[in-house]
Amino acid sequence: MTNDDNSRTAARAGAQETDNARAEREAAAKAALDNMARLRALRLAREAAEPQRTTATKSKRTKTAGAKTAGAKSSTRKADDRSRPLSEWLAEQQSGGRRT
Numbered sequence: 001m002t003n004d005d006n007s008r009t010a011a012r013a014g015a016q017e018t019d020n021a022r023a024e025r026e027a028a029a030k031a032a033l034d035n036m037a038r039l040r041a042l043r044l045a046r047e048a049a050e051p052q053r054t055t056a057t058k059s060k061r062t063k064t065a066g067a068k069t070a071g072a073k074s075s076t077r078k079a080d081d082r083s084r085p086l087s088e089w090l091a092e093q094q095s096g097g098r099r100t
Helices: 003-049 051-076 086-095
Strands: none
Touching: none
C-alpha cells in the first residue's frame, strides 16, 4: 500500500463518520420537534378545556380598572390644575423656595 491508498481509506472512513454524525443530529432535531409539538398540543387542549375561567378574569379586571382610573382622574383634579401662564408658575416656584 502506498500513501495515496492510506489517505483514500482514511477519507472514506471520515465520510462515513460525518454521515453518522449528521444522521444523529437529524434524529435529535426530529425528536426535539416532536416533543415540542406534543407539548403544544397538550397546552392547547388544556386551554380549550377551561376557556371561561381565563376570559372572565381578564374582562372583569379590565372593566373595574378602567372605571377606577376614569373616576379617580376626574375626582382628584383641582381648580389649581387649570392652565396658567408660565410666569405665574415660575413666580410661585421661586416664592415657595425652589431654585433652579
